[in-house]
Amino acid sequence: MSFAIETRDLTLRFGSFTAVNAVSLQVRKGARHAIIGPNGAGKTSLVHALTGSIPSTSGRVFISGRDMTGSSQRARVRSGLTRTFQINQLFPKLTVLDNVCMAILEREQRSKVFWTSMAAERSVLEEGRELLELAQLGPQADKVVASLPYGMRRLVEIAIALATRPDIIVLDEPAAGVPTTQSEAIFERIAALPRDLTLLFVEHNMNLVFRFAERITVLAEGAIMTEGTPAEISKDERVREVYLGRGGHHAAA
Amino acid sequence: MTQKYDLRVALPILIALALAAYFLFPGYLGLFSTIFIVATFALSYDLLQGYAGIVSLGHAVFFGIGAYTVAILGGAGITDPILTLLAGLMINAAVAGLLARIVVTGNDFTRLLVTLGVGFLFFEAANQAHWLTGGADGLASFTVGEIFGVFRFDMWGRTAFFYTLAILVIVYLAVWRITTSPFGLALRGIRENTTRMHAIGSPVSRHMAVTYVLSGGLAGLAGAALAQTSNFASLDMLGFERSADVVVMTALGGTGSIPGVVLGATIFTWFKDMLSAISPRYWHLGIGLFLMASVFVLPDGLAGIPARVQRWLRRRSS
Amino acid sequence: ADDKVVVGVVLPLSGAFADQGSHYETGMRLYQKVHGTKVAGKEVELVVRDDQGPGSGDLARRLTQELILRNGANIILGYSFTPNAMSVATLLTEAKIPAIIVNAATSSITTKSDYFTRVSMTLSQVTYTLGKWAASNGIGSAYTIVSDYAPGIDAETWFTKGFTEGGGKVLGSDRTPVAATEYGPFLQRAIEAKPGAIFAFNPGGDVSIAFMKQSGERLKGTGIKLMVTGDVVDDNLLPAMGSAVQDVISAWHYQEDVDTPENKAFLEAFRADHEGAPSYRVLQGYDGMDMIYKALEETGGDVSADALMSRFKGMKLASPRGPILIEPDTRDITQNIYIRKGEFVDGKGSNNTIAVVDMVRDPAK
């Protein structure tokens, strides 16, 4: 079968430092797949290389079976792969609605239109509002992003990504900086996304990982250390040693 | 909200003030035309810097090419003002298109210097191409025809007044339309967060290049209008000082605000003219102190005044 | 008002060229101090505006327009730079207002409007004369170094013409960036060509000071003479040049040592409230006013353009620089050109006349 994401010996170097080292990763269509690993293991770097934010040094990337190795980030987005950021990357002075419309316009190739009014983009605006309703950001639509509490800004981060109508969405620590109660809400909302959407996420909150992931890949020093189901991973001695620690974690019920 | 304000309030006020000035100060028509031209130029720059976030220290290149286009065509017998005006627009858009690649790459700081360097290269090239541009002597003996074959540019500057005002209004509307369009929203996105724009698949460099082309073209209109109304084109029109002036005026007015920038250009030009008439030798002191003070008194530029007044009123009432 | 003549003055008074502009104004004011502000029963009023230097032809044009329309100027006196003068040509023609060019030196300006006349000189007049003189005074070969802009090219062309017509040979010609302050490499090229002399022109002020200092160092001991136009070694700049002026040959229409009674009076008036030697620019401002006063005297105060222009054409004046004539056909100036040699004695430099070429007409017309 073909994978939503497949990498072969994907490598990313910064100067002489190898952040991602010959990673061969396969993520099935519709999977809920987590990547964990020590700080600086290369998780975010892997996300960069996958999405083309930073061009990879060597190896290949396939998205929905198509070789996208040399393609621009734009091309990858257009083929259905979207990401969010570990540290919010929003348009802080714009309204929440404008934030998501920005992505819809790009998707619909309307962003190059400079001769008509934004107000005339009815369908875009409508879709934006619908999406915000879905993300439970409806009441915030006309607020400026900078005025929102952190947790809600985290949601906008995800809403923008969804506005590109991705087949595959890569989330980099979506719950970072959000209080426990809220982070669970965020994950529940993510989990409720359509099943045919492929989900790859990086997260340090093990409660969330073990609760929501179906498969886990452990990255250490840029390379894949092991991969398995949450139950397998939580038992793995090496993973405990380099990452989970003595406290350990168990697959949630 | 401010976007509607720009169109429904600020623009009519601008036109009304201009017309009032025409009748009240008939001896100042030349100055008014200059102000309209400079404001047009500033708007073209604001589109680039205030909306796409591309700082440039070489924007006068387009102004100058616009002026030379008129002068050279005029010398070759093509004298219809509307025609040469449009030629200024097109040629500049083309030149901007060629330059866009090297300008768009890099960061703010390098753009500043790349545009600066490009500006000087054009200056030097125009200086050397004596046969075409008249070198340092400039071009003065070209004909400017009558608008629609009817309105001659008279020495009192009446035709020039209405002509340059019309151009300003058209460019005002054009910039307003561009910045309130879907493309305008994308530009704001680029200014606010380029990383995210890339991540949603936006062709950031292409958007910036398109802005550069639009902005260059509009700047060409301003330059062409100056050559037409002053029957003259010379090196300084694409020189560094004009580029620096436009940056200063835009900042003074408040980048990213259309009426603010028009006001900034007006006040800067008018203030310079007034000071230099009062003290032809020492007026730099006045303009210097004025600019320094503006940083403290008007931190958001002239465009920030309404908001400050509002805040002040609110504080008083509460 | 009928009892007033308004002279509109357009000069660079701020920025990099403020120094130049201030000299012309000094000359104009000096004239009024000596000869009073009234002529033919009318008060002569100066309205001074700043055109900021060569970089603003359109501003010069607007200022001129405003002086005419708003201040009611009857005549314009000004323009230090060619482009600024060029920019007002069509305006003058349309407004029918005479203008006396106080400096701008490109030959062709006066052909652009019938209302132009000039009280300074043309570069062709000066450099052609210098070229001729050099060729017939023992200099067989030359190398030219001029600033790369229109006046520089004028200077190169006309020097070369005069020099080769006189039998000299130009071994090489370099053009330098206008604002260059580093001339070592150019001088080195010239020295290698082993010419009898180097001819140089540059735009005055700091650039010329830098050029002179560096050539002073470099040419010492090489036996190569340095020839320049007089503005490069303006009397007024000599204190800043130090010993570099020693032995430098130059051609110009005025310097402190001109021996005429008018010059004595002029210098005396100048020294009453200024230090050092006057720049030739002071003289040009002074003579510009003289032209206006003489014309008004003759017309009895008639300020109409035709009356004034007809007096200017063919006007002869006894200027401090010697006799001058405004050619009736070209409205351009004919005057003596002095060949001078620089000397530096007791810490003070001067340009001393070694030859006079009488009444030179602009060879370009």
Place this chain on the structure above:
Amino acid sequence: MPLLELDNFVSGYGDAVVIDGMNLAINEHEGLSVLGRNGVGKTTLMLSIMGHARHVGGSLRWNGDDLGHVPAYRRARLGLGWVPQERDIFPSLTVEENLLVAGRSGRFDLEAIYRLFPRLRQRRSNMGGKLSGGEQQMLAIGRTLMTNPKLLLLDEPFEGLAPVIVEELEETLQRLRREEGFATIIVEQRAEDALRLSDRAIVLDRGRVVLEGSSQELLADFGRVQEWIAV
């Protein structure tokens, strides 16, 4: 005498009052947790102690001396150490420079920090802005330790750190308190973790202390805490 003492302390930004009459004292060896929902003023409390918010009223004393008009950098030199919530790594400095600019003599020097966070040693010449999220967090903590503070203010210090690192860091902090007389104030979203780490805790709401007690008590009666911190 307490190390730090707030007496009816009021502070905020511009016209807005955020900390509204706070009484608080912290002694040597003591560990205090500060809990509360988003936006109740936890960060503002830290900023106020450091001298970065507007002091409106009440007093703030350090070893008995009034800190009211002492500028921020002097407070730091007196022994207040603060790890900002946003990490605020200096992006144009290398990892090592980030540490060195903070250095003041004492127990923690470069070597000690590198021992605590070996990862930082590996990345020592990387630019601060190019570190991974967790590495930045380590660096922020390390940088503050380099100032050898007596009172450590930690604003959500465990955010984005791998579980093993969190464990190690917790141990280190406990040991420092026991052995060196350090005092710590920790703001933490994971209330239970925070309580396990501290001796005492306060719960804030709208700039006031609404619940206070020893950590054990509060852990035992966690429901009451939950009331104040759940959304």
Place this chain on the structure above:
Amino acid sequence: MNLTSLLTVVVDGVAYGMLLFLFSIGLSITLGLMRFVNLAHGAFAMCGGYILVVLTGRLGIPFLLVLPIAFLLTGAIGIALERTLIRHVYRKPELQHVLFSIGLAFAAGAVANIIFGPQQQPIALPGWATQRVEFLGVVTSGYRLFIMASGVVALLALLLLINRTLFGARIRAAVDNRVTAEGIGINVSGLFAAAFGLGAAFAGLGGALAVGFLGLDPSFPLKYLVLVLMVVAIGGPGSVGGSFIAAIFLGLADSLFKYLLPEVGGFVIYTILVLAMVFMPYGLARRGA
């Protein structure tokens, strides 16, 4: 063309480059380290120039003694301005820096015009400076040699200060995040005053040394701005070593092109600038921020 001529031209170029370095290094400190877009750099340089003119010319104080005075006095003026006005400008957007410092440059020029008049100032260099120096056929002047020596001394002094102490790192830290910098005990406002003073002092010294080459009049503050910006940009803002290499490179390129290919003279440095910025966006010192 022969070897000694070529060498003469190379020496010219190096001397010119050193002059550019001395002239621009102050800006590298204020713009590069402090991120204050100081377009009034030339005004401080002019200040040094007038100090030189007044002290040597009118008061007859020896040239070599005047240089440290110009350095200190300009630095003091810089600190005074920083304490009163400029420190309120740092935190404003960069365009406001531009407005403020351009305004300052204008005002400074006008003040010089009022005090000293618009004319070029005579600059009295000591005898050894105007001396022609010939070595193995290579011709240069005492002044050029002195400039070269001064450039090297300034380079070493600044390298020591910035690389061997934490001065530079502390400034960058404070610029990156003022609140956090204060939070770790850095006296930011004192540090900024010192750094600005240092930048001004070097501008004053550079100005005092440069006027012997470039002349001095009230238009000085803006006249050489572009050249100075270019050196700083190509060198990489804030990098002393980078500025040094860039300045020498520009000086040499300028000289050699003038000598070998004078036809393209006016284009050379700007072409270098554009190419450098397109291909090395962070300048020679690749410290991307």
